[in-house]
Amino acid sequence: MVKLTEYEQKMLDGEFGRYKQIAMEHVVEFANVMGAEELVKISKVHICGACPPLEYGQSDDFDESFRRTYLWTKEPVKFEGYSPEVYVQTDGGAVDQYDPKPMYLPEKLYNLNHERELIFAEGGVSIVGSCAPYLNGWLPMRGETFMTTESSNVLFSNSVLGACGNANGTAACSWAAITGRGPKCGMHIPENRLASVEVRIDCKCETPRDWDIIGYSLGRLIIRQNNAVPVVTGPFHDVDIIRLKRMFSAIATTSGLEMCHIEGITPEAPTKEVALGGKKDYPVFHITQEDYDESERMLCDPGSGPVQFVSVGCPHYSLEEIRNAAAYIKGKKVHEGVRLIFWTSCSIREAARMSGYLATIEAAGATIGTNGCPLVQGFECYRGVTGMAVDAAKQAHYNRSWLKDGNMYYGTMEQCVDAAVSGMWEGK
């Protein structure tokens, strides 16, 4: 059984009210399931938007939605906000911040989202609406503990920032934001962060798309090793944030990995030996060109075909990626009957507006979408779609479940823009 501090015990005993008590009861139960001996303070939380992109917990009454989605109780308690000790920022949500139309979302949901964002903000949540919070001021430092509803962010924050957090879920993030606590387990414990396998990259490894496909392949491999923490070894060069965020979102699609060292790049892997904690005997796996090609075949349907929906930007594009996209689309025109959406956060969209990229993109007949992507704002957006093109493995993988019999095409940003302009995916 988990041991609590005096403060935690008081919260569990209900001294700070029933609302906090319920959250602490769940935290304690969660800790016991994990076999945790104590709790840790959680200082940063990243949580699904005020209208979460979920099929359950929906109600016209905010407090009821909150109870069913974020708190998990049948008792008639009301939302009392989150702890001021925790910095809480929103992940994606069910509707765009500025315009529900490109995703065929109802006006009612759009208005409801704005209403609920105000309630959330009043309760201590900063409204940002991005799966890439590290591009938007949510940056836990080395050793700082966090919780997030975004799987690619778990990998990014552990591996690149050296912060400590596990993949949990909406409810657990909410319990942490209320109590400021979570179970001490997984990536909070130094020895669990050490690599136990080496994964050598023996395939082409240049572009962001290469890193995306490598991530997808690595996830397929590592799930069979029970998500053993790997140290990835090269040769590779020109590694940047764009490549790593692509890689991590793909790994998090095909596996449950929470930490991935990259030799010479990530802070806990100055060398392979350090990442492995001095282990001498460890398995070595390879990602070969055959693995890469197989992943590519899994993600992209063969041949050519018409597309009606093109979705680019997963994880959310950085300003640099929006700049590149604007430069590529400048002077082109999206084909009639095709929707092309570039996804990013509200703050980056605003910077894109100030920099003229938004005007260029809109002049081409495309839009910048915010607060999410098809995975969280989906359901309606596939109406009439027989072909969809995306530039991310994660999108290609998950959208298949919703697209049903339509064709899924996966390529570079440039290939996606070309498909949107011609209305056709030109396959191999």
Next chain:
Amino acid sequence: MGKTIVLKGRGAYRGVAEGYAMCCPNSIQGWAGVEAKTGKIIEKGHVHEGESFDGKILVIPTSKGSCGWSGLFQGPMDLSGVRPAGWVVKYADSKVGVAAVLVGSPMVADFEEDIFQYIEDGDYVVVNGDEGTVTVTKKD
């Protein structure tokens, strides 16, 4: 009655449950993996695509993919009370831990052995979350 095997893990969630095994050696994908109302698996190409986990003993290696993984179970619980009767989990990561709290079914986790060598679809399984034991009666 087939032969009986007893596996020892860690009792992760209290209580005793029994039912037929639903083995998912590649787990279930954490987003767009389950239909919320019914608990039916919708992950393309999944070995149990189209089947619900309702009342089954769910046998999984660990979670997979999105942090929304616990939502695969929160949705059916919220909408219709559908849930796995019990869980056998090779390694309980924190997404599995959240799901356990939300679902409230007995769970045994963290086994030394490869559970899929001993449990197959349709075996009758008793999960004892208090003792940390799993009793498997093989189908013939």
